Structure formats: structure tokens, C-alpha cells
Amino acid sequence: MTENPLDLPPECWELIFNSLNDQSHFESLSLVSHRFLSITNYLRNSLKLTDPSTPFLPQLFNRFQNLKKIDLSEFQGDPNSILYLISRSGLDLESLDISNLKSFPFMGLKELGTKMKNLKELNCSxxxxxxDSDLIAIAETCEFLEVLDISYPDNDSSFLPQEFQNIQPFSFYITDSGIEALSMKLKRLKRINLSGNFFITDKSLMFLSSxxxxxxxxxxxxxxxITQSGIxxxxxxxPNLVSISVNGIGIPTIDSCFKESFAYARGLCEIDLSNSFISDELLRLLGEACLPLKKLVLSHCYNFTLAGISFLLSKYQSLEHLNLKAANFLEDESMIDLSKFLTSLNFIDLGFCAKLTNSTFFTILRECPLLSEIKMETTNLGLDDFTTPLVINPQVKSLHLARNGNLSDEFLKKLAVLCPNLEVIDLSHCLGITEEGIGEILKSCCEIKCLEIKRCRAVFDLGIDLELPKLEVLQASGSALNDHALKMIANTCSRILHLDLDNCLNVTTSGVKEVVEHCRTLREINLRWCDEVNVDIVAWMVFSRPSLRKIIPPCGFxxxxxxxxxxxxHGCLVYLYLGSKKLALRLDVKDLVMHSATE
Known part of the structure; x- marks a missing residue:
């Protein structure tokens, strides 16, 4: 008797479903059987809510009883009402995102704080x-927080009602007093993001550290x-500090106290000094501090030289993440010298290093066997010959090579052979490539999930007529893709989820219909500025492809x-553009409960 393959124990199915990278795949699985519906409901741990149709939310929370994270960053209704409902749902939340809200939901957060004792992460950015009064409310209601983001508040007083604009100048801002009150209450706090709070001073860092x-x-x-003294x-x-991220340090100079402080932070694993005026002396002191450094970000820093960064990297050869974006002194020869210190890297960003060419790219491929992500945007890739020894690197999964005007199909052919396990590649604004090079990438790299060819004016199709079962995201805005390309996509990209055709002037209604009819998993499509696509197609799209969750229609809709x-x-967001503003006909929560749409 043949066993039914669906009769696996629930634990086995949970392991299989959890191996999926995106819980959006749960939607199609939930339609297979009542059993799969039950399992995917149990496994879903995050939910983003936008619609204010609160009467149906209790049913939604009852369906997904293991939710740990709720995102309200685009919620359009009363945040207090939704927080009341969440607090009474019986859920055991660990993370809540209430960023972008127009008002602070004090009463709702107070109610939720009394019920959700395991709430560890709160995003109020x-x-x-x-x-300050909002910070005090957070401290009093969410005392078990471990992660708090209060970055970049929108405190433009010109938008305040006239009667409030002349009240005490700091009453609508976070100040040191608010940070002090916060630090006295949230004793379990491990991570805080204060970025963009313009009126806090060194006192805030003293309160937090003490x-x-x-x-x-x-x-x-x-x-x-915030000055070097506070940092x-x-x-x-x-004593437990492992990561610090600052910018604009060292203008005009770096003081001795700051330089020596790295020797005290014995546990620092991650340092970000972006946009700072640093020196070789600082890099030398940092190297001599003997930290357990794993991540170093010096993006858009200046005043240091090859000698300084070479000394630092020689001391931290176990470094895993390196960002030297816009280090304009770097050349191919210097990267050959530095590469011998980079054997443990899994990420490198050399964007805007204008002197780097093919030689650097192939060197780091060869010398960094653990590298999984490379960023070399706006460099001189495409120049130089291919005399550098070439070695296959199966670890590389993600390449970001946008805005390299000299990049050629010949380079892409080499790349396809050297990075066979590539999953993400961004070739946007590379005007020298054609569908021939794209086809070589897709033919050799069978794991490609995301392809970006935005503004590639010489790419008319994908250059291949083979099945692409892994491709899920195609960002092709402003490219030369035409109806032939869309027919190719319809026939070969059975699992595509997101398709961006913004400003693809060669695309017509016929091509779009091909994609919508044949791509059964399609969730998002952008047709803005597709002038040859009839606006009347939108209703047909929603009716014909139930998987669609987001449509940006042609202008004039x-x-x-x-x-x-x-x-x-039908549970589909259709965006409308009114001038520069983007509005959306939002997903009805009732449909989310009645059907299996869970985003």
C-alpha cells in the first residue's frame, strides 16, 4: 500500500515550512489542505497591519495565535484602538513597530505594557x-524592553498648530532629561538608537552608560x-559594549581622549565611523587595542591613507564585514596587498572607489574564500583586461555592481562562471550590458532569486528561454524590456513574486496580460509610466490573478x-498617484480573515 506523502508528522512539516525564506509563501501552502492551513497559521510569527477595519482584527489574532511581531508603521487608523485590541488578544508579543505614527499612542501602549511582559523590542522611529513625556511613558509601561529605536523624529515645528509654535522651544523634542528618565527605568536595555535627535548632548550618553x-x-x-568626549x-x-555607530567625528581634529578610549572598550566587535575625519594615528591606536573586531565601517571617511588601513587590517585578520566606500586612494595594486588580510571576510563594500577595476574584483574573489556579498557600485569595473588569475568562488551569493558604465557582456560571462551560486545581482544603470550577458548569468547561475537591471537601456529581454524556477524578483524599471521579454518571463519564471516595469516604454497591454495569466504566484507589479498599457487592464488583473497583493497602475488610472x-x-492594494503623492486602496482586514492572505 502506497503511503500518502502528506501524512508526515506535524513536526516534519514545520521544519520544511520554516526552511522557506519568506513567510509570504505560507499563503499558497495554506490552500493545499486544512492541515497545511493549520500548520502555517501556527508558524506565522509576524504581521503587518495597515487597514483600520478593527472589528475583524480579533478574528485575525485568533487565527495567528503565535504572533511575536506586529508592524503598525503604515497603520491608517487610531493606534490606541489597535493597541487595545492587541493587548486583549492573548498574544505574547516580543516586538512592536509603531514608527511613522502622527501621534504617540500613550493609552494604548500603557494597556499593552501591562499585558505583554515579554515585549523586548519597540520601534518608535x-x-x-x-x-520627553513620550519617553517617560515608554519607560513606565514597557519596563522589560531590551531594544529601543527612537531615531529621526519628525519634529518640524512649522507643521505644528499655530497655538503650539510659541510654547517652550524644547517641549516638542527629546532632551537629556527624557534620556535620563529612560535610563533610570529600562534596566534591561541592550540596544538603543538615538540617531537624529538633535538636542541631546553628551549628558545623555553619560546617563545611559552609568x-x-x-x-x-x-x-x-x-x-x-554629541561630542568626542561623550562618546x-x-x-x-x-562594560558590555559590543557595537557603536557614530558619524561626523574628527572635525576639525580627534582629541587624545577619544583615541585612547578604544583601549577601554575591550568587547567592541562592531565600529561604524562613517563620514568622519579620521587619521592614520587613530587607525593605528585602534589596531593596537586588540579588540575582538568583526565589523568595521569607514564609509565616506577621509584623511586616512593606505598605510593606516593596511596596519589596521593586518591586526584584524578575522574581520568579517568591511566597508571602505569612497576610499578614493585605493587602487588595484593596493587591494592586492590588502587582500592577504581579508581571508575571513563575508562582506565587503568598495563602492565609489573610482580607481578600482576588474583586477580588484577578481582578486578578492580569489583571496576571500568566505565572501558572500560584494558591493562595487560606481567603480571602474569593466576596465582592464582579464590577466588576473581567475578562481571559482562558490560562496558568493550577492553582487551589487550598479552604475558601472564600462561593464560589458564579456565581464558578465566571466562572472557567471566564477560565481555559480549567485542569488542576488544588481546591474542597474550599467549601460554597456545587453541581454547576451544577462542570459549568461541566468544560464550559469541557477540559484538567482533577484535580478536588478534598472535603467539598462540596451537590455531588451532576458537573453534565455530556459526555465528560471528560482527567480522571484525582477527590478527592470526604465529598461528596454518589451512584450517579447514579458512573454519569455511568463513562460520561464513560474515563481516570480515581484515585477517592476516602471517606465518601460516598450511594454504594452498584451505583454502584461501574458505575465498576469501565466505567473500564478505574482504578488506585486509596477506599471507606472508604462504609457502603452491601457489603464482598463487593472480590474482584469485583480480578477484574473488572485495572488496579486499590490499594483501600481499606469498613470491616469x-x-x-x-x-x-x-x-x-479581492485583498489587493492599488496605488494611485496624485501629483507627487502616492495613495493606496488598502487591503480589507475582513478579506485577510476570510481568505488566506496573511501580510
């Missing part, structure tokens, strides 16, 4: 008019009144009321 013994990560970018204090007085209701019933 980019919130309008964030102030009161939060468990603090491990501090992000303080774009804080104008030095934090590094010297935070103006739905009737009956069409709006139709889109909502």
Missing part, C-alpha cells in the same frame, strides 16, 4: 513630534551636540467606487 549596565549597542548618528565616556563606562470596492474585496 520617525514619529511626529516625539518628546545606569544601563547591560547596554551593548549604541547608535548616535546625526546628533549635533569616549560611553566607551570607557559601558482613476477607479470608480464600484472598482474600489472590488479591489478591496
Amino acid at each position: 520617525k514619529k511626529f513630534s516625539f518628546r 545606569n544601563l549596565v547591560l547596554l551593548r549597542e549604541i547608535l548616535i548618528r546625526d546628533c549635533d551636540f 569616549s565616556f560611553a566607551m570607557r563606562n559601558s 482613476a477607479p470608480t467606487e464600484s472598482q474600489k470596492n472590488f479591489f478591496l474585496r
Whole structure:
């Protein structure tokens, strides 16, 4: 008797489903059987809510009882009401995102804080008019927080009502007083992002370092009144500090106290000094500190030389993440010398290093056997011959090579052989490549999931007529893709999820229909500025392809009321552009409950 392959124990199916990279795949699985529906409901741990149709949310929470993370960053309704519902849902949340909200949901957060004792992460970034009283409310209601993001508040006072604009100048901002109150309450805090809070000073870092013994990560970018003295204090007085991210350091000079502070931060694994005026002396002191350094970011830093970075890298040959973006002194010869220190790297960013050519790319492929992601955007890739010894690197999964005007099909052919396990490649704005080179990449790299060819004006199709079962994302805005290319995509890309055709002037209604009819998993499509695509196709798309969740239609689309209701019933977001503003006909939560759409 033949056994039914679906009769595996639930634990086996859970392992299989959890191996998927994206929980959006759960939707199609949930339609297979009641058993798969039950398993995917149990496994879903995150949910993003946008629609204010709160009467149906209790059913939604009852369906997904193991939710650990809820994202309200695009929620359009009353945040207090939704937080009340979440607090009474019986869920055991660990992470909540309330960024981008126009007001602070004090009452809702207070209610949720009394029920959700395991809430460890809270994101309040980019919130309008964030102030000290909001911080105190967070400290009093979410005392078990370990991660807090209060970065880049939107405190433009010109948008405040007239009656508030003359009230105390700092009453609508976060200040040292708010940070002090926070540090006295949140004793379990391990990571805090203060970036973009313009009115905090060194006192804030002193409060955090003195009161939060468990603090491990501090992000303080774009804080104008934070000085080297405050950063030095934090590094010297935070015994568990493993990561620090700052920018704009060293203007005009770096003081001795800051230079010596690295010797006290014995546990630092990650250092980000982007956009700073650093010196070889600082790099030497950093090298002599003998830190357990794994990540170093010197993006757009200046005043250091090859000698300084060479000394530093020689001391940290176990470094895994290196960002030297815009280090303009780097040349191919210097990268050959540096590469012998980079054998442990899994990430490198050499973008905007204009003197680097093919030689550097092939050198790091050969000398860095663990490298999984390379960024060399806006360099001189494509120049130089191929005399450098070539070695296959099966570890490389992601390449970002956008804006290399000299990049050629010949280079892509070499690349296809040397990186056979490539999953993500960005070739946007590479004007010298054609479908011939793209075809070689797709033919040799069978694991490709994401292909970006934005503004590649000489790419008319994908250059291959073979099945591409792994391709999920195609970003082709502004390219020369035509209906022939869309027919090719329809026939070969059975699992494509996201298709961006913005400003593809050669695409017509016929080609779009081919894709919508044959790509059964398609979730998002962008047709903005596709002037040859009839706006009347939108309703047909929603009806014909139930998997669609987001459509950006051609310009000029103006739905009737009956069409709006139709889109909502089918659970599809249709974006409308009014001038420079983008609006959306949002997903109806009722449909989310009744069907198996879970995003």
C-alpha cells in the first residue's frame, strides 16, 4: 500500500515550512489542505497591519495565535484602538513597530505594557513630534524592553498648530532629561538608537552608560551636540559594549581622549565611523587595542591613507564585514596587498572607489574564500583586461555592481562562471550590458532569486528561454524590456513574486496580460509610466490573478467606487498617484480573515 506523502508528522512539516525564506509563501501552502492551513497559521510569527477595519482584527489574532511581531508603521487608523485590541488578544508579543505614527499612542501602549511582559523590542522611529513625556511613558509601561529605536523624529515645528509654535522651544523634542528618565527605568536595555535627535548632548550618553549596565549597542548618528568626549565616556563606562555607530567625528581634529578610549572598550566587535575625519594615528591606536573586531565601517571617511588601513587590517585578520566606500586612494595594486588580510571576510563594500577595476574584483574573489556579498557600485569595473588569475568562488551569493558604465557582456560571462551560486545581482544603470550577458548569468547561475537591471537601456529581454524556477524578483524599471521579454518571463519564471516595469516604454497591454495569466504566484507589479498599457487592464488583473497583493497602475488610472470596492474585496492594494503623492486602496482586514492572505 502506497503511503500518502502528506501524512508526515506535524513536526516534519514545520521544519520544511520554516526552511522557506519568506513567510509570504505560507499563503499558497495554506490552500493545499486544512492541515497545511493549520500548520502555517501556527508558524506565522509576524504581521503587518495597515487597514483600520478593527472589528475583524480579533478574528485575525485568533487565527495567528503565535504572533511575536506586529508592524503598525503604515497603520491608517487610531493606534490606541489597535493597541487595545492587541493587548486583549492573548498574544505574547516580543516586538512592536509603531514608527511613522502622527501621534504617540500613550493609552494604548500603557494597556499593552501591562499585558505583554515579554515585549523586548519597540520601534518608535520617525514619529511626529516625539518628546520627553513620550519617553517617560515608554519607560513606565514597557519596563522589560531590551531594544529601543527612537531615531529621526519628525519634529518640524512649522507643521505644528499655530497655538503650539510659541510654547517652550524644547517641549516638542527629546532632551537629556527624557534620556535620563529612560535610563533610570529600562534596566534591561541592550540596544538603543538615538540617531537624529538633535538636542541631546553628551549628558545623555553619560546617563545611559552609568545606569544601563547591560547596554551593548549604541547608535548616535546625526546628533549635533554629541561630542568626542561623550562618546569616549560611553566607551570607557559601558562594560558590555559590543557595537557603536557614530558619524561626523574628527572635525576639525580627534582629541587624545577619544583615541585612547578604544583601549577601554575591550568587547567592541562592531565600529561604524562613517563620514568622519579620521587619521592614520587613530587607525593605528585602534589596531593596537586588540579588540575582538568583526565589523568595521569607514564609509565616506577621509584623511586616512593606505598605510593606516593596511596596519589596521593586518591586526584584524578575522574581520568579517568591511566597508571602505569612497576610499578614493585605493587602487588595484593596493587591494592586492590588502587582500592577504581579508581571508575571513563575508562582506565587503568598495563602492565609489573610482580607481578600482576588474583586477580588484577578481582578486578578492580569489583571496576571500568566505565572501558572500560584494558591493562595487560606481567603480571602474569593466576596465582592464582579464590577466588576473581567475578562481571559482562558490560562496558568493550577492553582487551589487550598479552604475558601472564600462561593464560589458564579456565581464558578465566571466562572472557567471566564477560565481555559480549567485542569488542576488544588481546591474542597474550599467549601460554597456545587453541581454547576451544577462542570459549568461541566468544560464550559469541557477540559484538567482533577484535580478536588478534598472535603467539598462540596451537590455531588451532576458537573453534565455530556459526555465528560471528560482527567480522571484525582477527590478527592470526604465529598461528596454518589451512584450517579447514579458512573454519569455511568463513562460520561464513560474515563481516570480515581484515585477517592476516602471517606465518601460516598450511594454504594452498584451505583454502584461501574458505575465498576469501565466505567473500564478505574482504578488506585486509596477506599471507606472508604462504609457502603452491601457489603464482598463487593472480590474482584469485583480480578477484574473488572485495572488496579486499590490499594483501600481499606469498613470491616469482613476477607479470608480464600484472598482474600489472590488479591489478591496479581492485583498489587493492599488496605488494611485496624485501629483507627487502616492495613495493606496488598502487591503480589507475582513478579506485577510476570510481568505488566506496573511501580510
